[in-house]
Amino acid sequence: MPKFELFNKETALENALNLFWEKGYNGTSIRDLEKVMGLGKSSIYNSFGDKETLFFAALKHYMNFEQARISESIIGAGNALAAIRALFGCVMQPPQFQEKKLSGCLLVDSFTELAQTNPAVRQFADDAKTSTLQLLKVLVIKGQQQGDIPSEKNPAELALYLFSNMQGLKVTNILVKNPKELVPIVETILKSLTAI
Template sequence: MPRVQLFDKEKALKNAMELFWKKGFNGTSTRDLEKATGLGTSSIYNSFGGKESLFFETLQYYMETEQTKLGQNIKSSPSALKALRALFECVLQEDSAAGMPVSGCFVVNSITELANNSPRLNQFVTAARAGTIAILKELIQKAQEQNEIPAVNDPTQLAVYLQTVMTGLKVSGMLDSCPVSCSFTKFLR
């Protein structure tokens, strides 16, 4: 008879994600994960398949959460251009609004730590980046249809550019968030 999970998997994922985000994959020990999730080593392995599998589940959880927020921002905005602005404002305010030290983007942090050593991470990030670019491209196309952005701009190239800017903002914001967010917010107006 299969064992029944007696813990909140989403809460465990969220706590593990926050730990990996703060300490990185290599800086997080199994004991750290036990404390963060409230699970023993055997439960972590039985439920998630070990530290690496748990790490990738937390990355997936993060991306799903971020893309859900992105979708909600898009749906609640009266225009595509305003949705793009709101998206960038959200990126700029994310960490400071939480009252936490600026920690950057979990995915970007993971790339800088592990990209040269993890083909699996590279595949994950490539797929996640493509998803973000697709959402941005759709917004750009809508903004062009609404005559908010000149139609002469290629939506795919502009989406790639904006995704790259988003990544750069998260990294720059880790160093000194106010000058970056203040100057970019002025640019968005």
């Protein structure tokens, strides 16, 4: 007889994501997950696997959402510099699943908590970093071609510079009450990018 799932799998996954984001991986128990997902332990295991498998499913869901949000933000940008500014805008306004106010970045939080002890988390974060650096390098090169970024500057170095600043802003965003406080920082970063 076929097995039917009598719950919304995406909603359950987002509830788990929110909990991991709020409490961290180590601070989240199976009992906590049962409560927020509205599922029994056996249903969680049958639908998502063990806690670590569920955690990685939540991370992948988060990254897919982030990538779609980033793509949407840069598609309408008039030039490369505007696209880079839009990327920083995404950093300052992290996604809010189910309108719950969660600050910071789930991936940065997870990397900080687990990268030293979990090689799979480190690899996940490394893959995300590589993808982001490739996008930033493409935008820098485009900005150089458009004459907004000095052509003598090294695109790979500038991409890493931008990436490092983005990570710092993700952490700083946890500490500020209003993301608009970070706008002058972004403008300073962009000015340094375009300075000769």
